[in-house]
Amino acid sequence: MSVPPWFTTRLLSLQRAIAVALVIAQGGIAVTGSIVRVTGSGLGCPTWPQCVAGSLTPVAHPEVAPLHQWVEFGNRTLTGVVGIFAGLIVVAAWLGRPRRRRVVTLALVQLGGVALQAVIGGITVLTGLLWWTVSVHFLVSMGLVWLAVLLHRSLAEGDDPATPLLPKALIALQVVQAAVLGFLLLAGTFVTAAGPHAGDSDTPRLALPVDNLAQVHADLLFLFLGMLTALGFAVHGFSQDAVLRRRFWILVAVVLSQGTLGMVQYWTGVPEVLVSLHVLGAGATVVATAGLWVACRSRGPVPAALTPETHEQLDPADQPV
Numbered sequence: 001m002s003v004p005p006w007f008t009t010r011l012l013s014l015q016r017a018i019a020v021a022l023v024i025a026q027g028g029i030a031v032t033g034s035i036v037r038v039t040g041s042g043l044g045c046p047t048w049p050q051c052v053a054g055s056l057t058p059v060a061h062p063e064v065a066p067l068h069q070w071v072e073f074g075n076r077t078l079t080g081v082v083g084i085f086a087g088l089i090v091v092a093a094w095l096g097r098p099r100r101r102r103v104v105t106l107a108l109v110q111l112g113g114v115a116l117q118a119v120i121g122g123i124t125v126l127t128g129l130l131w132w133t134v135s136v137h138f139l140v141s142m143g144l145v146w147l148a149v150l151l152h153r154s155l156a157e158g159d160d161p162a163t164p165l166l167p168k169a170l171i172a173l174q175v176v177q178a179a180v181l182g183f184l185l186l187a188g189t190f191v192t193a194a195g196p197h198a199g200d201s202d203t204p205r206l207a208l209p210v211d212n213l214a215q216v217h218a219d220l221l222f223l224f225l226g227m228l229t230a231l232g233f234a235v236h237g238f239s240q241d242a243v244l245r246r247r248f249w250i251l252v253a254v255v256l257s258q259g260t261l262g263m264v265q266y267w268t269g270v271p272e273v274l275v276s277l278h279v280l281g282a283g284a285t286v287v288a289t290a291g292l293w294v295a296c297r298s299r300g301p302v303p304a305a306l307t308p309e310t311h312e313q314l315d316p317a318d319q320p321v
Contacts, residue, residue, distance in 0.1 A: 158300030
């Protein structure tokens with residue numbers, strides 16, 4: 001059965017909107033998770049998948065403050081919202097004509113990632129907020145943010161194999177830089193695990209000196225900045241692409257802001273509000289890095305059948321009555 005051209009155009013717009021929502025939601029749930037931690041609400045819902053024994057929602061409990069219950073429950077509820085977005089993008093990708101394998105795969109990864117995060121969240125609660133489970137929970141969120149950016153990009157590009165827009169050596173540098181970003185995020189979770197915000201006052205902490213961990217975290221940031229500087233010279237020396245250059249400067253601005261925030265956070269004794277802002281900055285760094293990543297590669301133009309200009313004269317909404 002043929003699909004009306006106007007449906008294809010509208011569906012593509014819907015797919016892009018949902019993909020943007022997924023980028024925001026996947027990063028946002030990491031921020032709400034940090035709010036759970038800094039408010040000591042990590043065990044506000046002490047069981048899983050129920051909040052308290054016998055109830056999926058918060059109920060009066062003599063050992064758990066209502067605020068902690070609702071903060072933790074709110075974070076769990078947001079997981080459901082992210083799951084709805086992920087389910088919608090899978091349906092929208094499947095209905096697309098032509099059905100694009102890469103788009104469907106990236107959409108399914110988002111849905112599977114939400115399910116995985118629900119399981120990891122349950123393990124985190126059932127193990128009493130064991131520090132490494134919290135780290136894994138955060139790192140998976142950042143990975144899903146990255147993949148959500150790739151999903152959004154896939155809707156605006158073709159299905160050809162990725163062609164580098166910079167020399168291979170510089171693309172290799174970017175790959176190493178992405179790996180450094182992963183270690184930078186991992187080191188950040190170690191700093192948090194050894195710091196004062198455990199998510200619950202009785203939770204054991206990582207038994208390593210915070211100062212030393214913070215120094216490793218800072219060193220990785222400087223390494224990341226060094227690579228970014230080298231990449232910047234390459235971008236401006238080998239490419240005249242305005243989008244690529246803009247993505248580079250956006251990443252520079254985000255990383256410098258995040259580094260400044262981290263130093264202020266350390267000097268001021270890790271105040272709660274700055275912890276959540278730092279997590280927000282981590283998500284923004286991942287988005288900006290992934291944005292530069294996709295801008296350095298081309299997969300060709302969007303299939304002609306999905307190009308709005310191809311259908312605009314066939315769209316019933318545009319026809320005279």
